[in-house]
Amino acid sequence: MSEKNLGSGSRLYSGDLINLDQGLISRDIFTAQGIYDDEMERIFARAWLFVGHESQVPEPGDYILSRMGEESVIFNRDRTGKLRVMLNNCRHRGMRVCRYDKGNSRKFMCPFHAWTYSDLGDLIAVPKMETGYHNELDRGEWGLIQARVTSYRGFVFACWDEATPDFETYLGDLRFYFDDYCELPDGSYDDWEAFGGIFKWKMPCNWKFGAENFGGDYYHNPSHASVDQVILSPAGTKGRHTYDDVTKKQEAWKLNIAITPEGHNARGQLFKDDYEYMPTYQEMAVVEDYFRECYAKRQERLGEKARWYGHGGTIFPNVSYSNGVQSMGTWHPSGPHQTETWRIFLAPKAAPDEVKNVLRHYVIRYQGPSGLTEQDDMENWGSSHTGARGTIARRYDFNYSMGQGYEQKGWPVEWLGGNVHATEDVSEQNQRAYYTRWAADMDQPPTSDRIAPRHATTTQAAVRAAE
Amino acid sequence: MNTPEENELLQSLLRRYEVEQFYNAEAEMLDSRRFDAWLDLLADDIRYWMPLASNQEAGNWAAEYSVEGKDLNWFDEGKFELEQRVKQIQTGLHWAEEPVSRTTHMFSNLQVDNGDDGTIRTSCRFLVYRNRTEVETDFYVGKRRDHLRRDPLRRDPLRQRSGGGLKIVRREVLLDQNVLLSKNLTTFF
Ligand code: FES
Ligand SMILES: [Fe+2]
Numbered sequence: 001m002s003e004k005n006l007g008s009g010s011r012l013y014s015g016d017l018i019n020l021d022q023g024l025i026s027r028d029i030f031t032a033q034g035i036y037d038d039e040m041e042r043i044f045a046r047a048w049l050f051v052g053h054e055s056q057v058p059e060p061g062d063y064i065l066s067r068m069g070e071e072s073v074i075f076n077r078d079r080t081g082k083l084r085v086m087l088n089n090c091r092h093r094g095m096r097v098c099r100y101d102k103g104n105s106r107k108f109m110c111p112f113h114a115w116t117y118s119d120l121g122d123l124i125a126v127p128k129m130e131t132g133y134h135n136e137l138d139r140g141e142w143g144l145i146q147a148r149v150t151s152y153r154g155f156v157f158a159c160w161d162e163a164t165p166d167f168e169t170y171l172g173d174l175r176f177y178f179d180d181y182c183e184l185p186d187g188s189y190d191d192w193e194a195f196g197g198i199f200k201w202k203m204p205c206n207w208k209f210g211a212e213n214f215g216g217d218y219y220h221n222p223s224h225a226s227v228d229q230v231i232l233s234p235a236g237t238k239g240r241h242t243y244d245d246v247t248k249k250q251e252a253w254k255l256n257i258a259i260t261p262e263g264h265n266a267r268g269q270l271f272k273d274d275y276e277y278m279p280t281y282q283e284m285a286v287v288e289d290y291f292r293e294c295y296a297k298r299q300e301r302l303g304e305k306a307r308w309y310g311h312g313g314t315i316f317p318n319v320s321y322s323n324g325v326q327s328m329g330t331w332h333p334s335g336p337h338q339t340e341t342w343r344i345f346l347a348p349k350a351a352p353d354e355v356k357n358v359l360r361h362y363v364i365r366y367q368g369p370s371g372l373t374e375q376d377d378m379e380n381w382g383s384s385h386t387g388a389r390g391t392i393a394r395r396y397d398f399n400y401s402m403g404q405g406y407e408q409k410g411w412p413v414e415w416l417g418g419n420v421h422a423t424e425d426v427s428e429q430n431q432r433a434y435y436t437r438w439a440a441d442m443d444q445p446p447t448s449d450r451i452a453p454r455h456a457t458t459t460q461a462a463v464r465a466a467e
Numbered sequence: 468m469n470t471p472e473e474n475e476l477l478q479s480l481l482r483r484y485e486v487e488q489f490y491n492a493e494a495e496m497l498d499s500r501r502f503d504a505w506l507d508l509l510a511d512d513i514r515y516w517m518p519l520a521s522n523q524e525a526g527n528w529a530a531e532y533s534v535e536g537k538d539l540n541w542f543d544e545g546k547f548e549l550e551q552r553v554k555q556i557q558t559g560l561h562w563a564e565e566p567v568s569r570t571t572h573m574f575s576n577l578q579v580d581n582g583d584d585g586t587i588r589t590s591c592r593f594l595v596y597r598n599r600t601e602v603e604t605d606f607y608v609g610k611r612r613d614h615l616r617r618d619p620l621r622r623d624p625l626r627q628r629s630g631g632g633l634k635i636v637r638r639e640v641l642l643d644q645n646v647l648l649s650k651n652l653t654t655f656f
Contacts, residue, residue, distance in 0.1 A: 196534060201649070201650065202648055202649070223562060226560040364539055364542075370541045370542055
């Protein structure tokens with residue numbers, strides 16, 4: 001047992017550290033170094049992780065630096081137009097081969113001894129090949145480590161493990177909800193475009209606090225009491241959401257949606273009837289016209305399903321999306337006690353500049369370190385994290401029991417997904433689904449262990465074979 | 468009798484003194500949490516901008532900072548939005564600043580010039596120190612560039628009878644951090 005679970009001592013993850021029969025979760029999952037180490041192998045080396053949006057690398061040769069788990073990766077569009085995700089790590093001594101946040105390049109030259117890789121990841125030049133290596137080094141074997149890559153409606157995910165199912169299977173019943181996120185305001189799947197720049201910042205807490213909060217914690221509204229007293233909504237009215245006005249006047253169920261066994265979370269509201277367009281941007285005619293037109297098109301495109309109005313969710317393990325502000329955020333683990341959060345924001349590519357500007361202006365005042373709302377979230381998570389560490393405190397598990405036993409399937413309407421669990425208003429079912437999946441992965445011994453890692457060539461052969 | 472050159476020097480010294488006093492007073496307001504008084508130092512049409520900084524290739528340094536009015540920025544706003552930030556702190560429910568942090572705002576390397584649009588242009592280095600609750604500590608260091616305008620309606624002890632006090636029309640804050648090292652930006656720069 002202790003060999004199976006290196007990080008948790010003699011305890012199992014499922015049923016012990018994650019003891020949901022009693023609605024309990026051990027605080028150690030947020031703070032123990034050994035558990036964190038298990039997460040790196042058993043979760044981050046297996047999962048589909050978000051690396052960026054296609055619009056961040058529009059042209060052949062374009063690249064940005066991204067991250068998977070703790071490690072830097074190059075996310076690029078190679079000269080042939082193919083999207084690639086490659087470990088930003090020289091095969092010779094591990095130096096970063098690319099140290100610019102973005103650019104356009106056909107090659108990446110390692111600054112240390114100048115091994116040089118192409119935008120396809122091939123090792124194309126090695127200094128002193130003749131006098132140093134006597135021409136015996138097989139360059140074909142020493143390209144950059146490449147991940148599996150998939151672009152789902154323009155959102156790009158990567159994965160290190162060939163045994164992980166394809167991304168659509170991985171999403172499971174979240175597809176309906178993530179599709180809803182990927183839809184433009186008019187209900188089509190036309191292009192989103194990311195604004196320039198990526199928010200990157202450090203938070204003094206474990207990476208899971210953000211993931212579980214964004215997954216569905218309507219219960220934490222008291223945290224945002226202050227922002228609800230000032231004007232943040234782009235409509236120029238009190239409150240922080242664009243939909244605050246809409247909700248008040250038209251009846252809706254506010255729902256938590258848990259996807260099992262995948263562990264993904266969604267949240268949003270389902271209007272009890274067709275909802276009417278609520279004028280929101282009266283001050284700005286172009287913007288008002290745009291959203292009014294989008295509303296009409298969406299109604300027409302989606303029919304009854306237009307009643308679903310998504311708020312956001314978390315794709316297991318560390319990707320959170322927010323509708324409306326249209327953000328994609330990644331909670332990158334940086335040791336058990338620190339998270340490096342990355343966040344991008346998008347706007348409909350074809351929208352008028354006025355619309356893009358309103359959205360941009362709104363989102364950077366809402367989310368992130370300068371955002372009126374998330375500032376308070378981070379205060380909570382930091383303090384929760386510290387609160388998980390005490391010798392005495394950690395003997396007492398966290399309570400995740402809210403709403404247990406009250407989840408419903410096929411409710412309020414069948415088309416929300418016959419298998420998903422839905423609860424109204426506040427519930428911790430989403431967190432329970434998330435940690436059930438977490439524990440199941442954590443109890444799976446890794447195919448590669450930390451002390452003697454599997455040689456990487458099998459994965460690389462598979463990636464190459466798939467090309 | 469001064470030479471014309473000396474007179475010019477004297478003029479710039481007076482201007483510099485006034486700007487220095489202005490910034491000292493501003494820092495005092497922020498650090499003693501007199502945020503409403505601070506808001507009064509901002510012109511109604513102020514632009515307050517703090518970009519993101521990225522790592523760029525030699526020759527491409529122009530792209531180091533995200534673009535105002537177009538890209539994501541840490542701040543890209545006007546007076547109305549800054550007023551909302553102040554109001555939020557004043558609710559007493561903004562947990563990221565409740566209890567309120569201790570801050571010390573410092574500036575140095577001040578340079579003062581006349582802009583061609585009648586504004587005074589300044590540039591300085593800033594250091595903002597923050598201590599939050601018990602041991603949480605942040606340092607924000609960087610460059611700050613302002614446009615200042617004389618406002619006849621602003622009362623200023625230095626200018627009781629002549630011209631009115633200064634107001635900030637534009638502030639650019641270039642923070643020397645790529646990944647932001649603090650969890651939030653709840654202070655003003
Ligand atoms: S570490 Fe890259 S060439 Fe040696
Ligand atoms: Fe929140």
